[in-house]
Amino acid sequence: MNNQAVECHGLSRRFGERTAVSNLAFNVPRGSVFGFLGPNGAGKTTTVRMMVGMLRPSAGTVRVLGMDPISEGELVRSKCGVMLDNVGLYDRLTAIQNLQLAAKVARFEKGEGRKRIEEALYRVDLWDRRNDRVSGFSKGMRQKLGLARALMADPELLILDEPTAGLDPASIVMVRDLLVSLVQKSGITVFLCTHLLAEAQRICDHVAIIQGGHLVASGDPNKLGKQGVPTFRLTLSGGDSDKMRRLALPKDGQLTALGREEWRVSVAVPEDIESIVKTLVGANIGVRAVIPEQVSLEEEYLRLVGSEKND
The missing domain is CATH 3.40.50.300 (P-loop containing nucleotide triphosphate hydrolases)
Structure with missing residues (x-):
């Protein structure tokens, strides 16, 4: 069969x-x-x-x-x-x-x-x-x-x-x-x-x-998000939006604001997160948490197709 x-x-x-x-x-x-x-x-x-x-x-x-x-x-x-x-x-x-x-x-x-x-x-x-x-x-x-x-x-x-x-x-x-x-x-x-x-x-x-x-x-819906790109959720203090967006990220790094103190960063390889944390600390931005995460199917869907209002 x-x-x-x-x-x-x-x-x-x-x-x-x-x-x-x-x-x-x-x-x-x-x-x-x-x-x-x-x-x-x-x-x-x-x-x-x-x-x-x-x-x-x-x-x-x-x-x-x-x-x-x-x-x-x-x-x-x-x-x-x-x-x-x-x-x-x-x-x-x-x-x-x-x-x-x-x-x-x-x-x-x-x-x-x-x-x-x-x-x-x-x-x-x-x-x-x-x-x-x-x-x-x-x-x-x-x-x-x-x-x-x-x-x-x-x-x-x-x-x-x-x-x-x-x-x-x-x-x-x-x-x-x-x-x-x-x-x-x-x-x-x-x-x-x-x-x-x-x-x-x-x-x-x-x-x-x-x-x-x-x-x-x-x-696989659990592996579809960002097609396996390493992603981390950062909880920070003292990092306003302008300061965060001026940061020099490693090649292919992407930074997305989730809330006032919550950010998501995508990197080329997991080791890049170490240099990002050093950069944050050097810019007097407090790093309270760094959590590896998998982008949800919902987030990947919205990234690929956008909002239905714009279809």
Whole structure:
């Protein structure tokens, strides 16, 4: 069996003159949680739609569970649980009726469908609301029901587009624990599009960041920050901003203000921090603490794509 759940090579999609996705290349290992990150309009949903055969690539290839989503789309979708950005529920139906309709479309046997519906509703903590009309559901409850529908397929690959949007903190933790449990106990692969970077760093084995349809970074979320550049947090006293910015740093050194007395310094090699401390002391700046740190996924994401206001 191919050990990659998803394989993208030179994947591109154009809409007229606009290129939504350009030359994407990444793999998603089976039995992992893969985070697909990027601002609104970066190309995440377009990529997902190509993965499930809803859009034909303009160039390049994508294979899902070893299959071509275009020529083998029905088989691909039968092995995937998919929750896109638009959950697409029927407001006039109850929660359980929505899932019963999904079970009928999937052609489950009656007994099997009933079993899967019950399990899915319990998993997302909606069993007690199963007979309530969806029209009265909050956005978070709709997200939970959309996730339950995706889980009904007993999928090999679970593709989720912002599954925690609108959820309260307790429900976010519930979804996070559920996804981790699915991977660890059932070997499911989770492809997760999300804006919650702290959650992505907590549960994802690999991440890919896209901006403007281009892949800008990929790898282990705990090692992605600054691509391994040594970074330290300094707690100082007596160092105003002007004085700090006039300091002569070693080659490739970078200084960033975090607060009135907190600074972050990136250096070429760890030994450079010693000369920086000597420089600070020589400039009558007190050094109260020097702490090695790893830049978070959130900070690296913002460095790579900027704020979404500027996209």
